[in-house]
Amino acid sequence: MPGELRCPLCERALEFSPRPEPCPRCRVPGTFFPTGAGLSGKAPGGQGIWRFREFFPPATPLSLGEGDTPVVESERLGPALGVRLHFKLEGANPTGSFKDRGASVLVAVLREFGVRKVAADSSGNAGAALAAYAARAGIQATVFVPAHASEKKLRQIEAYGGKLVRVDGPRPRATVEAKAACERDPELVYASHNESPYFLAGLRSLAYELAEQLAGQELEHVLVPVGGGALFLGLYYGFRELEAAGLLAKAPRLHLVQARVCAPLASAWEAGEREPKPVDVGTTVAEGVCIPAPPRGQEILAALRTIGGTAVVVEDAEILSAWSRLAREEGLYVEPTSAVAVAGLFSLVRRGEVRPGESVVIPLTGSGLKAS
Numbered sequence: 001m002p003g004e005l006r007c008p009l010c011e012r013a014l015e016f017s018p019r020p021e022p023c024p025r026c027r028v029p030g031t032f033f034p035t036g037a038g039l040s041g042k043a044p045g046g047q048g049i050w051r052f053r054e055f056f057p058p059a060t061p062l063s064l065g066e067g068d069t070p071v072v073e074s075e076r077l078g079p080a081l082g083v084r085l086h087f088k089l090e091g092a093n094p095t096g097s098f099k100d101r102g103a104s105v106l107v108a109v110l111r112e113f114g115v116r117k118v119a120a121d122s123s124g125n126a127g128a129a130l131a132a133y134a135a136r137a138g139i140q141a142t143v144f145v146p147a148h149a150s151e152k153k154l155r156q157i158e159a160y161g162g163k164l165v166r167v168d169g170p171r172p173r174a175t176v177e178a179k180a181a182c183e184r185d186p187e188l189v190y191a192s193h194n195e196s197p198y199f200l201a202g203l204r205s206l207a208y209e210l211a212e213q214l215a216g217q218e219l220e221h222v223l224v225p226v227g228g229g230a231l232f233l234g235l236y237y238g239f240r241e242l243e244a245a246g247l248l249a250k251a252p253r254l255h256l257v258q259a260r261v262c263a264p265l266a267s268a269w270e271a272g273e274r275e276p277k278p279v280d281v282g283t284t285v286a287e288g289v290c291i292p293a294p295p296r297g298q299e300i301l302a303a304l305r306t307i308g309g310t311a312v313v314v315e316d317a318e319i320l321s322a323w324s325r326l327a328r329e330e331g332l333y334v335e336p337t338s339a340v341a342v343a344g345l346f347s348l349v350r351r352g353e354v355r356p357g358e359s360v361v362i363p364l365t366g367s368g369l370k371a372s
């Protein structure tokens, strides 16, 4: 076993299973911690995220060519803000978003356990990623989507053979319905991008790739749009492991950015609380980060304290402005959710949290081609 499943808060060992139980004491999802030989410092052979398989739960690789996404330097926004800014283009993944990193590992692990049917709730990108990897693995996927999800994403899920269940009402209804379906059908396994430790494990690859691609350059700030927070936590654990292995002088500060209408983590951060309170949400252009009660909330807030980051809230008008500037000034067409972190950078520069000359990386999480 190249690692263990533990509670991220009290470190209690949890059972490695297709349906990993939350910590019985803390009631939070478990996290996979690799105990492998350690990062060697040399780029491992092969391609994509499975180069890093010794840091994933044990599974035969299941790949569509995810990972190894390009890093490009900002031509205009960075210079305009006086910072050294790089983007990591996660829309270049096979289904068009960073979620492929997590879905690849999650479905590979479930296939190893002999799982035949999976269900998840998603506003679109995670559902598309799950449906694609499930198709590859010969597993039936059912995706519970909120009624407001992008039609293009829904068509993509169906094209992969995923079964769509539209759920009226606010986003959390889709989660409730997906879990209820898994309770009714003992063969149906809940494969959540917000809860599964296997999904989260695959996102560490983003930190490992960034460290390779920007080797020799200082890495001071990374800004992340946060809904369920798997991307934030994947980067956090990945960078901390690199730092512990001596491959990175210092982990960058990670900052989380949320949209005003759904900012439970940023609100908890500002109030100095350790646990987010669920919020009522309105609608936002950033549908991908609209998780009113993130299951990993306490883990994220603890990580934010440890890594010396901060939380930022941005308005929809700021998100749309950043989205437009990315396209017009950089030639980067992303979905509005990806622009959340860019809007957050403007705010952090104004607040003096990011200072002139410092280096910033923003993962642009998904392609604009499938946004509404």
Ligand SMILES: [Zn+2]
Binding pocket: 007, 008, 009, 010, 011, 012, 023, 024, 025, 026, 027
């Ligand atoms: Zn615990």
